[in-house]
Each structure stands twice: as structure tokens, then as C-alpha cells.
Amino acid sequence: MPILRRQVRRSSPRRAWCGRPGMSVSVTQGVLPNAEDRIRLLKMGPDPCPIEPGATGTVKAVNMFKFGPPGHGQIRVDWDNGRSLMLALPEDEFEIIA
Known part of the structure; x- marks a missing residue:
């Protein structure tokens, strides 16, 4: 049985945006942490x-x-x-401590 592949249109203007570690975006303090950074939680959004x-x-x-946004x-x-x-961005707030 052949595998059916769905074609996805790639014409969305949102496609050009791709966040990367260290890239300045509008999150808690404007900079994303990198792997192995230490962080402190300031506020967590709705979570059970x-x-x-x-x-x-x-x-x-x-x-x-x-x-998406x-x-x-x-x-x-x-x-x-x-x-x-x-952590969910931008709902949860944190700070990089090290």
C-alpha cells in the first residue's frame, strides 16, 4: 500500500519567522535562554x-x-x-540567572 503524502502550501508570510536560541524576541526579558542556562521562574500561567x-x-x-505568532x-x-x-512562551515568565 503506497504512503499518501499531503501537500502543504508554503506561501504563508508567517513562514519566514523562525525563532532561534539567543534571538531577541518579545518574551519575558527579550532574550531566549540557551541550553544549559540556569533560569528562575517568576510566574507560571494556568496549569493544573x-x-x-x-x-x-x-x-x-x-x-x-x-x-503562528x-x-x-x-x-x-x-x-x-x-x-x-x-514553560510556555509568552505566558510563563522567567529570568536567566546563569
């Missing part, structure tokens, strides 16, 4: 089991969405309290 403000952790990956993405963090909950 949020991380408490003031918690610190190590950034493992930064994923900015290629399509600029500045939206996720940051994967290994928190010092043992959890590994992602």
Missing part, C-alpha cells in the same frame, strides 16, 4: 499542577514555533525540585 514561583532549573531545549514556543526545563515541566 504549576511549578511554584522562585523555583530554579536548567534549560534543556528551546523550541520556538515556526508558524512570533514569540510563541516552549522551553524544556529540568527543575531542581525533580520535575521537568515545560
Whole structure:
């Protein structure tokens, strides 16, 4: 049975925007963290089991969405309290501490 591939139109003007680590975008302090940066959580948006403000952790990956509004993405963090909950950009606020 052949695999059917769906063709996707690539003419959207949003396609040109692609966030990259270290690129200045409109998030908490204007700069995205890099992998292995240390961050402190300032505020977490609506989450059923949020991380408490003031918690610190190590950034493992930064994923900015290629399509959609600029500045939206996720940051994967290994928190010092043992959890590994992602931050949602731009809803969650953080600061880079190291």
C-alpha cells in the first residue's frame, strides 16, 4: 500500500519567522535562554499542577514555533525540585540567572 503524502502550501508570510536560541524576541526579558542556562521562574500561567514561583532549573531545549505568532514556543526545563515541566512562551515568565 503506497504512503499518501499531503501537500502543504508554503506561501504563508508567517513562514519566514523562525525563532532561534539567543534571538531577541518579545518574551519575558527579550532574550531566549540557551541550553544549559540556569533560569528562575517568576510566574507560571494556568496549569493544573504549576511549578511554584522562585523555583530554579536548567534549560534543556528551546523550541520556538515556526508558524503562528512570533514569540510563541516552549522551553524544556529540568527543575531542581525533580520535575521537568515545560514553560510556555509568552505566558510563563522567567529570568536567566546563569
